[in-house]
Amino acid sequence: METSFTLLSQIFAVTGPVFIMVLVGMLLKKIDLIDDAFINTASTLTFRATMPTLLFLGIIKADLATALQPRLIGYFCLATLLSFAGAWLWSLRFVAGEDRGVYVQGAFRGNCGIVSLALAANQYGAYGLSTGGVMSGLVIVLFNILSTIVLSIYSSSYEANLRTVLRDLAKNPLIISVAAGLLMASLELSLPPWLMVSGEYFGSLTLPLALVCVGGSLSLEAFRDSGRVAVSASLLKVLWLPLIFTALAWALGFEGRELGLLFLFLASPTAAVSYVMARTSGSNARLAANIIALSTLLSVITIMVGLYLLQYWQLI
Template sequence: MTGFWQAVVFAVEVLLPSVLMMLLGWFLGRTRQIDQQFSAQASKLVFNYGLPLLLFTNLYGNDIQYQQQAVLLTAGIVSTLILFLGAELYAMRFVPDIRDKGVFVQGVFRSNMGIMGLAFVQNAYGNAGLAAGAVYLGVVTIFFNILAVITLSRSATATMGQKLKTVGKKILTNPLIVAIVLALTLQQLKVEVPEVLLATAGHIGHISLPLALICAGATFNVRGIRFSDLALHASIGRLVVAPVVAILTGLTFGLTGIPLGVIFLMTATPVAAASYVMARAMGGNEVMAANIIGITTLGALLPAAAGIVLLRSLGWM
C-alpha cells in the first residue's frame, strides 16, 4: 500500500468513528428514541462530569513532556491570535452590523475542541495524544473565552470590567479546566489516587465522548440552517483558513508528529457550541451564530480529511 493510501486509511480511522456516532444520534433523534430534553441533560452531564474525568485520568496517568507542551501551547495561542486579528480586520471592512461583527470573528477562531477535537485526537493517537490534547484544551479554552469577551463586547451593555469578571468566574469554575489543573497538580506533588477511584473515573470518562457525539447528532437540524453570506464566510474561515493557519504556525514552531497532529485536529473542527451561548448572552446576533455552528458541523469532515491525508502523506503527523 502506497503512502497516499495509508494516509487515506488513517484519515478514515480518525474521522469515521465520530461520524458514525453522530449519525447514530441523528437516527435516534429522528426515530424519537431520544429527544431534545434527553440530549440537553446528557450533554450537561458529559460537560460537568464525563469529560472532566476523562481528562483527569489521562493527564494523571501519563508522563507530560512540559517542554514539548510549552511549544505546542505557544503555537496554539499564536495561531488563535492570528485568526482573531485576521477576522477582526475582515469584520472591520466587510461586516457592517455591529451585532454581526463579534459573532463573525468568534465563528472563525473558536473551534470545538472539547468534543470533536478530543474525539479526533483520541482516534488518531490514543491516550498519548489525549493527554497532550487535554493540556492544549485547558490553556487555549481560557484564551478563547478572553478573546470572545473582547470581540463581543461591542454589542453588550455591561462594562469591560464586568465582562472580564464574568469570564474570569466562568474560567475558574469550568469543570474541564478544574479537572486539568487538579490532575497536573496531583501528578507534580506525587499524590497517590486510589486505583479504585481512577478505575471508576476512567469508566465514566470513556462514555463521555461517544455520548456527547450521539447527543450532537440527535440535536443537529439541517433544515434550520440559513446559508447567509456572512455565515458562509465565517464558516470558510473556520473550516479552511483556520486549519491552514494552524499547520503553518505549528511548522514555524518546529512541530511534527503528535504535537502537529494535535494542533491541526483541535483546529479542524466546527465552531464550538459555546459561541452561540456567549453571542446570545452578550447581545450578538445569535441566529447567525447558530447558522455558523450548523454550517461548520455539516462541512467539517471534508477539509479535516484532506488535511489528515496531506499531513500523513508528508509524514508530519
C-alpha cells in the same frame, strides 16, 4: 493506488468513528429517540462531570513531561489569538456591525474539548488524550475571554466585566480538572486502583455522549438557511486558518504527532457553546447556529483531506 487506499483507510479509522457518532446523534434526533431535554441534560452531565473526569485521569496517568508541552501549547494559544485578530479585521470590511461579534466568535472558537479531543485520542491514544486535554483546558480561558470581549462590543444589551469573566473561569469544571490533574501529576500522587477503574468507566461516557449531543443539536434547517456571512466564518474556521497556522507550525519546526495534534485542534468546527453565548449576549443566535452547523459539516471534508495530505507528505 494501493498506498493511497491504505492511507485513506487509516484516516477514516481516525475520523470515521467521530463523525459517525455525530451522524448518529442527528438520526436519533430525527426519529425522536432523543429530544432537546435529553441533549441539554446530557451536555450538562458531560461538561460538569464526565469530561472533567476524562481529562483529569488522562493527565495523571500520563508522564507530565509528555502531557505538558509549553512550546506546543504556546503556539496553539498564539495561533488562537492571531485567528481572533484576523477574523475581527476581516469582519470590519465584510460583515455588518451587529453581526461582527457572532462572526468573529464563530470563526475562531473551536470545538476542541469534544471533536478535537476525540480525534486526538483516536489518532495518538494516551498521548493525544493527555496532551490534548491540557490544550483544551488552557485554551478555554482564551476562548471565554476573547468571546466575551468581542460580543460585548457589538451587542447593545450585553455588558461584561473582568470580575464576571474571572469568576466564570474559576468555576469552569474543565479548567479545574486540568489544574487538579497537573497538580497531582507534579506531586506524583496516585489514586487507588478501584477508584481509577471506576473513574475510567465514568469518563468513557464522555466522547460518545458528547458527539451524539453535537449531532442532535445540529439543525439542517440552519444549514439550508446559511448565508454568505455564515459560509465565510465557517470557511475561515475549518479551512483557511488551519491551513495558515499548520503551514506556519511546520515552517517553525513542528513535525510528527505535535504537528498532527496542532492540525486537529486548529481544524475543529465551531464550538456549540458559541450559540449559548450569542443568545445570552442578545446577539444574532440564528447566525451562530448556522455557523456551527455549516462548519461541522464542512469539517468532515477538511479534516480528512488535511490528514491525508499531512500523512501523504510524511509530515505527521
